[in-house]
Amino acid sequence: AIFPQETDGEPSEKDALQPGRNIVAAGYALYGSATLVALSTGQGVDCFMLDPGLGEFILVDRDVKIKKKGKTYSLNEGYAKYFDPAMTEYLQKKKFPEDGSSPYGARYVGSMVADVHRTLMYGGIFMYPANQKSPKGKLRLLYECNPMAFIIEQAGGMATTGTEAVLDVKPESIHQRVPLILGSPDDVEEYIACVQKHHKSS
Known part of the structure; x- marks a missing residue:
């Protein structure tokens, strides 16, 4: 997760001790049969998959929405x-x-x-x-x-x-x-x- 810096100068512990509402970007990587990254910059969630041939991450799911109710x-x-x-x-x-x-x-x-x-x-x-x-x-x-x-x-x-x-x-x-x-x-x-x-x- 990435938070905005609240203090001047070198980052301090105070900059880290912020509620999650202040997050500007967050994501995770998942490695298995494919390498996937889920990322949000506060405007929805996009998923990217690594293309080994290109050596780049390709957008595979845009603006992912979770189901209202699961099973x-x-x-x-x-x-x-x-x-x-x-x-x-x-x-x-x-x-x-x-x-x-x-x-x-x-x-x-x-x-x-x-x-x-x-x-x-x-x-x-x-x-x-x-x-x-x-x-x-x-x-x-x-x-x-x-x-x-x-x-x-x-x-x-x-x-x-x-x-x-x-x-x-x-x-x-x-x-x-x-x-x-x-x-x-x-x-x-x-x-x-x-x-x-x-x-x-x-």
């Missing part, structure tokens, strides 16, 4: 023992829908970039929540959560900590950790509703 969820369920009641209820809703609709499929690579990219392209929700072992979350706000949140919001999706938009969090330290839930807006809003329900009852 998959992505998180490490190995930590289910440590999930809070809101996350447990949300997963139950995805696996056993009360309205008779099809359950969500589970997709989890374990690489955040790969999991977020799939969520961007096909819709759904990616979750790395806080839990009993990591009460502040595991992913770093400034250089893991903010760039992905910026990309997802630019594509029409949502990114939240559960209590506020990721891009609105005011960082206090370079390596600060936060929970991260992002993806299709309908799916993220349903998760937020579960969080709010449990906060009211606690």
Whole structure:
């Protein structure tokens, strides 16, 4: 992610400790059977693929938009023992829908970039929540959560900590950790509703 410099002279820690709303550009690279770059300068998201013959990146998807609602969820369920009641209820809703609709499929690579990219392209929700072992979350706000949140919001999706938009969090330290839930807006809003329900009852 790239932030504007707020101070004169040499860049300082203060320049880095800005909320994600101040980001001017963000992107990620994904290497596999093809090398892909997703990039946003605040005017939508474009995807580029490396052409090995030309040695250049070619625009392959312009102004990518995430689906309003997906069909998959992505998180490490190995930590289910440590999930809070809101996350447990949300997963139950995805696996056993009360309205008779099809359950969500589970997709989890374990690489955040790969999991977020799939969520961007096909819709759904990616979750790395806080839990009993990591009460502040595991992913770093400034250089893991903010760039992905910026990309997802630019594509029409949502990114939240559960209590506020990721891009609105005011960082206090370079390596600060936060929970991260992002993806299709309908799916993220349903998760937020579960969080709010449990906060009211606690």
